[in-house]
Amino acid sequence: MLTVKRPSGARATSGARATSGARASAGARALEARNQAVRHRGIKSMRVGVPFVAVHLACLAVIAVGWSPVAVGTCVALYVAREFGITVFYHRNLSHRAFRLPRVAQAAGAVLGASAAQRGPLWWVAHHRRHHRFTDLPGDPHSPVVDGMWRAHLLWLFDAANQPTAREEVPDLARFPELRILDRFHHVVPAATALACFGLGTLLARAGVDTSGLQLLVWGFCISTVALYHSTFAVNSIAHHFGKRRFATGDESRNNWLVSALTLGEGWHNNHHRCPAVARQGFGRLELDPGWWVIRGMSRLGIASAVRLPDERVLAEGGIPPGQRARLLRR
Ligand SMILES: [Zn+2]
Ligand SMILES: [Zn+2]
Secondary structure, X not given: OOOOOOOOOHHHHHHHHHHHHXXXXXXXXXXXXXXXXXXXXXXXHHXXXXXXXXXXXXXXXXXXXXXXXXXXHHHHHHHHHHHHHHHXXXXXXXXXXXXXXXXXXXXXXXXXXXXXXXXXXXXXXHHHHHHXXXXXXXXXXXXXXXXXXXXXXXXXXXXXXXXXXXXXXXXXXXXXXXXXHHHHOOOXXXXXXXXXXXXXXXXXXXXXXXXXXXXXXXXXXXXXXXXXHHHHHHHHOHHHOOOEOOOOOOOOOOEOHHHHXXXXXXXXXXXXXXXXXXXXXXXXXXXXXXXXXXXXXXXXXXXXXXXXOOOHHHHXXXXXXXXXXXXXXXX
């Protein structure tokens, strides 16, 4: 049985009372501070959760607004453009510095990435770098091996611990004020994208085109954003569970052609985990990598520089025939 030794004597008793009173109030303050932190984090989780659920629910409005070729075309165009924003700029340029861009182009790429409504560049990159540091181990924010598929796919987004931007992961990016501002006000670009869809639809309808402001808002922003969410999330969930492994990376990353097709090259995820710092992710002859095509195009135009390519030794390790290696080593 646990016994508590109490101090004896009046002096000791009054001193003990003072001490225990001070401790109690300090404990109460600490408890209140913790409760406040939990409430604050809960509110922060809701700030992520409410828009996330709302944009999913808004897709149901398609029943009311119908469809038109212009609406579906806008949806596809905004999906592709913003997917490039994620794979080329948020991921390969900012997260891994696999190539360099002039500062204006870097900021423009970050704005395109931010339009996908996957939070700001510093937050996105910090969590992604943590994923590479602890891949499929405790500490990985989204591992299907550690936490199961649903948490790896999307539930991790709502975890209070994942709400802050871990600045210590992104000191190289945090020195750019434009990236800090974009991160702090990350809702602005997606909101402007949604408004632009509504405005464009309204203008086209007035010009006699078969669409409307609401129809373009639903197709151009809501449906395309939800599709972007789940294709990006599939890299974290599906491409760490289903697919082929070319390299023994010590994690569960896989090359998955379907995820690659949806994410413009991000699904060659086992290749990527073997050499994260290189700009191209498709290594095999049939491993199409549109994200790389954009980087190569920017390199040939003199916009992108310091483009990092896979090491020939790594390609040999992956069983790439010598004839194909030369192709992969060309910028
Ligand atoms: Zn991964
Ligand atoms: Zn990566």
